[in-house]
Amino acid sequence: MTELSIEPRRKPGHFEIALDPRITDPSALRVSFVILLDGDLVMSPEHLGVAYMASTLREAGFTCEIREAEHDQHEKAIAGVLEFAPRLVCFTLMSLNVPSCLAFCERLRAELPDVVIACGGPAGTFTGTDILRANPFADLVAVGEGEPIILDLAQRLALGESVEDCPGIAYRADDGSLRQNPARPLVHNLEALPYPARDQLIAHGNKLEYVRVSTSRGCVARCTFCSAPNLGNRVQAGKAWRGVGAEHVLDELETLVREHRFRTFDIIDSTFEDPDGGRVGKKRVRAIAQGILDRGLDIFYNVCMRAENWSDDDHDLLDLLVRSGLEKVNIGIESGVAEELLLWEKRATVEDNVRVIRLLREHGIYLAMGFIPFHPYATVETLTQNAEFLRAHAGHNLRRLTERLEVYPGTSIAKRMSEDGLLGERYQSTLDPYDYTFVDERVQRLAGHFASLYNNDDYHERGVLTEQSAVFEFETFNVVVQTFVSRMYRRFHHLPGVVELLERFKDFLHVTRQEMGQANHAFFMDNLDDVLADRLDPAKRIRQLEDVERRFRACIDRIRTEQLRIGMAAHRLGVDITEISSSLPEVTGGGAPRSYNGGAPTW
Template structure:
């Protein structure tokens, strides 16, 4: 029997260089499952602007099945590419998956005559059965987890139960790492499912597939995959994309302790980042954080999202404001880097809540980061917050297939011009863009270098001095941003003149430029000193 040839496609998002180093881990798992049964599988990354040459590139591989991973922002380019492929090869079976496809299976099949099927939920076992059935020219009626067309009708098969033992899955194919530009990063899943219920999140398939929501892999299996990635690609930098790495509860913390111990026992030299919740950490966890740091933990992305009681309730966060303050302080004392999720702008925001959030950013010393003043809520279909905004009549227009979410309006219309001004000002002014780029670069440099030096019992004097200088500059930025952002808010709230607003902008740009230039000079000075002291190795990225 002929084994089908499969092409799995990832389409880049428009206008984002970050996609150069984006790894589509889901189709990596699908590719490995299919390769286990000796199918020819190729993963193809297509640029955001689709041309005929990209269609030819795919067809030249002579696929029998083409599969798309379909995040919400890619729908228009998915339609453009899929329709052209089907037009040139009507025999192709075209399918798609991912969260957006799962939530919108019937709509996608109805609105795209060329689309043959949609895989709902976690798709490793489903795609194998789909391909096996197509190879045998059988009916898809028995394939769980598939919606498909038959004689012009859309057939909805029952959803497939969630896979229970993740250790049984093959390691995902890492084809995309080989094409990454600059420093390589591998994504890693140590568990699937999320026990939290944030109102804005659509990241997992809970409620769609039967089975235990949270499922974790064994520490040995996880570290074996790290070793596999290092051996296959040379990549030693990982980002663990579990919704919350320390979940669930006390068992979760014991588990990540075991993973860290297994990394150290295996004597592999890795750096990794994770997602953490704010509500589960306290001073008793300092020994655990120290162990995680020793094993290579570089930073944690902490989903704080709000600095007000109203915001915490709206986003259905388990953490309190006190929890948010505590985890930031804890990580500073543990000398671990933090990136913060903070959704400042939402439809129910008032001027009072806005100013309360600005005070939280200032008092928690994360107001130095300009992106925290420009992040807004993106309501995705199927989330609790989407349903609430829709019920309250605050959605604007239809689903935005280019941006990948629904747009909304403020209940207090006075906030719209302020939001538009601040987001445009902070997102598109050179000094703020440079500050954002430096923030990530310096975070990585400080934490990766510190971990390396401590692991090898080398002096941290130079990096400690550099950290002190960075903290001082960030403190100045925090103070400055607090002052200027409140002044801008006041201009809009009190309808002050354009001249006064222009004066604030000019002064903020000038002072920010000075501080950001100083930050960059301190970085270069540290690098020069470290090179002279022979403390920077080639693998620590300083470019």
């Protein structure tokens, strides 16, 4: 009897890099990924979604490049693309860079009329054909995770085949109609993906603010304002959260340290301790932290956490994380008002938020706080309550008091605002995250007033950072100072006199931040009173702009002077500051190599 050979059934979301045998020279197909440096990418340009797609294509043999395009300086990037002569040009869209992408595509289409232009990213995933309607120069839009789509598209283009039946895209058909194919399932096994390409790190001379690392995709929360893949906005079938094992993470970190001599990382997972925020997730987190120590990786890193997942039972784990290099945590606190937490469908309570702020402070971990006081449903009462909350908890950053909701496509809050008639008429075509009105006109006036105080019109109108005022500089400077303290503690606590020196500096910082928090609260309430009394005027705005800039600049100078004094005193105690830099020192001729033994992505 002949035995039948039965192929094992593949799970939905199975992914492997396999090349169609009909393609004999994949390197002949050239793909250009253009990264528009708007929004968050102004401060740190590395884009992991693009990096994963580039490494996927390269493993299959295709030729690709990653090219950055600075805001309002597209000509240089376009010239580079023309020289590269790609068959396919790809853009990752977020709400803030949709106008930039339109302008770039128009210019590109004029120079390369036959090139295929593809868009993707969060904005593309949730709007599909709307992007094609708003951007007549784009040919298709990728919906969801990019690696399977880009590999399929590249092979179809290499074979000269139609892309119209490619799963997971919206496209412009030959007859001009706009169509959208069903989405692909999520990639089931993330370890099947190659490690991301590090073109941008190399292009910046291995010197970035930090290098991004992804250890998981998805989120089991359902925050109404969030466009990252989560339980509340799913467009692809598959598990809501997928992660790689601790050894996979450690291998990537070790490679980055060894090959690029870089050791400051931003782990971009939506929630580091998912999938459950408890036993399962924290077991994985513990394995990663312990593995960092066991391998002697002298690194520093940031993560995102959720407030409700951490309690006084976690001191031991937090200690381990700090020893392994954790120095900053991003948490979406969002509000100090219980009713607003319900609006955002946050699982955390106000009490959870207060507790996690305390826990991080006790462990010397810097808190980067998400906070949304200004939104269409905000009231004078909620603004006042949030101002009081911030005065008591990390109110030294003025922007936390004045932050506006950014409305992203595909979110529950966008749907609700549309139903309530609060979204602007142009929102669907522009995806302008600030194109909405407020229920309370007084809140709207105050939101616009604050947004105009500490940056130019690019930020005021579109949230794009093109200049950095002292308010923004103070935020980033605060992180640098805090990490200076935490790294000094970690590296040099054994040297006599160092701990006492740092404790005095911490006391100085605490007093200075408290003073800034009090001043920010007074400033906020003064402006709120002016709105209620209809006293806002252009002349006062100019005076306030100068006063805010002067106050924050003076604070930066005061802290910097004290930090310099502390650094000089520490040097006299035997401290070598270069040992806590983000990059490892280069090996110089004649010396032995230095050893350090202890520093979601869509398209």
